[in-house]
Amino acid sequence: MTDIPVKPADLAKVLRPPRSQWRDVWDQFKTHKGALVGFGVFIFIIAFVLLGPIVWRISPTYINPNVVEMIKTRNLGPTWDHPLGTDQLGRDMLARMMAGGKVSIAVGLTAMSLSIFLGTLVGVLAGYFRRLDGILMRLTDLFLALPLLPLLLVMVMLFRDALASRLGVETGTFLLIVGAIGVTSWMQCARIVRGEVLALKEREFVLAARSIGTPPRRMILRHILPNVMSPIMVAATLGIANAIITESALSFLGLGFPPDFPTWGRLLFDAVDYLQEYPIRVIWPGIAISLTVLSVNYIGDGLRDALDPRIRGR
Amino acid sequence: MLDATPKAAAKTLVSVRGLKMYFPIHTGLLRRHTGDVKAVDDISFDILEGETLGLVGESGCGKSTAGRALIRLYDITGGSVKINGVEIGQAEQSVLRPMRPTMQMVFQDPQASLNPRMTLASIIGEPLEEHTKLSKVEKLARIYELMDAVGLNRTFANRYPHEFSGGQRQRIGIARALALNPKFIVCDEPIAALDVSIQAQVVNLLEELQDRLGLTYLFISHDLSMVRHIADRVAVMYLGKVVELSPRDEIYADPLHPYTEALLSAVPEPDPSLENTRERIILKGDVPSPANPPDGCNFCTRCPKVMDICRKVEPQFIEVMPGRFVACHLHGQTNQTTNQKPAG
Numbered sequence: 176m177t178d179i180p181v182k183p184a185d186l187a188k189v190l191r192p193p194r195s196q197w198r199d200v201w202d203q204f205k206t207h208k209g210a211l212v213g214f215g216v217f218i219f220i221i222a223f224v225l226l227g228p229i230v231w232r233i234s235p236t237y238i239n240p241n242v243v244e245m246i247k248t249r250n251l252g253p254t255w256d257h258p259l260g261t262d263q264l265g266r267d268m269l270a271r272m273m274a275g276g277k278v279s280i281a282v283g284l285t286a287m288s289l290s291i292f293l294g295t296l297v298g299v300l301a302g303y304f305r306r307l308d309g310i311l312m313r314l315t316d317l318f319l320a321l322p323l324l325p326l327l328l329v330m331v332m333l334f335r336d337a338l339a340s341r342l343g344v345e346t347g348t349f350l351l352i353v354g355a356i357g358v359t360s361w362m363q364c365a366r367i368v369r370g371e372v373l374a375l376k377e378r379e380f381v382l383a384a385r386s387i388g389t390p391p392r393r394m395i396l397r398h399i400l401p402n403v404m405s406p407i408m409v410a411a412t413l414g415i416a417n418a419i420i421t422e423s424a425l426s427f428l429g430l431g432f433p434p435d436f437p438t439w440g441r442l443l444f445d446a447v448d449y450l451q452e453y454p455i456r457v458i459w460p461g462i463a464i465s466l467t468v469l470s471v472n473y474i475g476d477g478l479r480d481a482l483d484p485r486i487r488g489r
Numbered sequence: 490m491l492d493a494t495p496k497a498a499a500k501t502l503v504s505v506r507g508l509k510m511y512f513p514i515h516t517g518l519l520r521r522h523t524g525d526v527k528a529v530d531d532i533s534f535d536i537l538e539g540e541t542l543g544l545v546g547e548s549g550c551g552k553s554t555a556g557r558a559l560i561r562l563y564d565i566t567g568g569s570v571k572i573n574g575v576e577i578g579q580a581e582q583s584v585l586r587p588m589r590p591t592m593q594m595v596f597q598d599p600q601a602s603l604n605p606r607m608t609l610a611s612i613i614g615e616p617l618e619e620h621t622k623l624s625k626v627e628k629l630a631r632i633y634e635l636m637d638a639v640g641l642n643r644t645f646a647n648r649y650p651h652e653f654s655g656g657q658r659q660r661i662g663i664a665r666a667l668a669l670n671p672k673f674i675v676c677d678e679p680i681a682a683l684d685v686s687i688q689a690q691v692v693n694l695l696e697e698l699q700d701r702l703g704l705t706y707l708f709i710s711h712d713l714s715m716v717r718h719i720a721d722r723v724a725v726m727y728l729g730k731v732v733e734l735s736p737r738d739e740i741y742a743d744p745l746h747p748y749t750e751a752l753l754s755a756v757p758e759p760d761p762s763l764e765n766t767r768e769r770i771i772l773k774g775d776v777p778s779p780a781n782p783p784d785g786c787n788f789c790t791r792c793p794k795v796m797d798i799c800r801k802v803e804p805q806f807i808e809v810m811p812g813r814f815v816a817c818h819l820h821g822q823t824n825q826t827t828n829q830k831p832a833g
Binding site: 378379380382383384385386387388389390393397398401402482483484485 | 586605606662
């Protein structure tokens with residue numbers, strides 16, 4: 176197979192210039208059925224929370240000012256006026272699901288990105304630079320040893336009002352929660368990445384790159400990071416679920432978003448009180464969270480496979 | 490004294506003096522530094538421009554470490570390495586970077602030495618990316634040129650290392666080493682991981698490239714017949730030290746050091762009638778640990794011709810005949826009286 180004589184005319188046809196890696200990745204991603212379905216579902220959820228409010232124009236925080244009317248519309252089952260029913264204050268569940276999803280997904284994605292970024296940064300630096308290893312890993316141990324919930328509570332206590340007054344309640348709380356979740360969840364990722372980097376660093380191709388004179392920065396970007404992509408992907412997809420759940424726990428403790436501000440976690444916890452009478456109200460946010468997490472997991476799975484050239488093309 | 494080689498006319502490209510590469514051993518609860526694995530212990534040699542120096546020895550004797558330390562993939566413990574007249578022994582990696590194009594390396598395991606996530610074109614293109622300012626088109630042209638030079642089909646440019654056979658992967662490694670027009674290439678057992686039919690292809694390719702591009706090789710191998718085929722001079726290593734360095738024909742015809750003798754006696758003879766008369770010298774015992782080498786000559790524990798002095802005095806590496814260096818008390822009588830160890 177080495178030297179098949181090729182006529183010059185054919186040569187141009189066969190000889191494609193090096194393709195961008197991302198086209199190969201996309202081609203492979205398309206062959207992963209689960210990932211495609213997950214991708215579709217995720218797009219659907221995004222469209223639901225972003226474009227939904229344009230179509231479904233009831234405000235998620237609208238409470239009928241007429242008390243009698245309000246009491247009549249409490250805890251309704253699915254009707255044409257309220258396809259997903261109403262909650263204990265007569266607010267429309269569909270609108271609340273849309274508004275809540277926007278916040279939950281935004282928190283999940285941003286907090287996950289932050290924690291993955293921090294974890295990868297610490298992991299790569301600790302694994303690659305021997306001098307930093309000790310101090311960074313002790314820092315990781317320190318964070319792992321911290322009791323997270325009290326820490327989160329203290330962070331929220333200290334910074335919520337300051338941030339809220341400067342950036343507005345919504346943005347301030349959002350940044351605070353994203354920051355708090357990101358800063359307290361990067362440790363696992365850092366440990367996994369450090370381990371992988373330590374193993375990779377001894378591989379001959381890294382030595383080969385050093386013999387070329389590749390400086391550490393490009394060595395990490397070109398040789399180390401692409402090869403630790405798989406564990407990072409897994410940590411990332413699991414991280415989204417974690418972030419959504421942590422946000423809801425914070426909201427439940429009254430330290431996240433304000434009580435009237437819908438998020439999926441908030442809806443879930445509000446509905447828990449009425450679990451016996453109206454179980455359907457737990458199911459909607461539950462399904463939404465599960466679907467998001469599941470679809471992201473599948474996307475991560477497909478992406479991980481697509482990024483690995485050894486699996487690609489099978 | 491090492492400079493007086495028969496090919497004195499040729500310029501010395503690589504000059505190694507007292508190269509030491511120790512790996513520290515840390516033991517105990519406090520990880521205290523309790524000793525060193527002396528992987529390479531005070532070796533000196535020269536490589537002339539355009540020649541191939543074979544470096545042979547049994548596994549674990551420090552050949553690969555010597556090769557890697559030579560082009561400063563490790564931070565060496567001591568000694569001096571001059572390549573093309575520039576001292577690189579103690580230079581910082583960032584200072585070495587502009588020097589890298591002159592010295593390149595071909596690795597032992599072609600599978601492990603190629604990044605599995607990069608295409609062939611990007612692997613060969615990496616040195617160009619690092620050290621040249623070629624445009625995309627020029628770079629691609631150079632990559633194709635290199636692929637032609639090592640006999641890889643141009644259509645393979647978009648493939649990944651796992652799609653190639655071992656021999657092809659080694660060609661990729663060679664193409665990468667050639668990309669910057671190096672003067673000096675360390676070939677670290679480039680054929681050890683290949684099967685015999687491919688070995689010949691790769692060695693012939695290396696020789697052809699040497700003729701064409703005027704390359705200088707340090708050819709590390711444990712395959713003595715292959716070294717005989719490719720090398721101009723041969724250095725024999727034992728336990729971190731070079732015990733003998735001679736021109737190829739002389740060393741194969743008349744080995745001076747008892748270890749070289751034993752090593753060469755292990756090479757099979759293709760002629761069956763001669764094979765029966767071949768006398769194998771079987772060495773007794775194991776190689777001592779490089780963390781705790783014996784007193785005197787490193788080889789004294791296994792040497793069939795051991796003398797009392799060997800257990801006390803370390804033999805010096807001296808020129809006993811023109812162009813032939815050996816570290817053994819059997820040769821170079823002058824050394825026995827001096828009774829001093831070389832520095833280090």
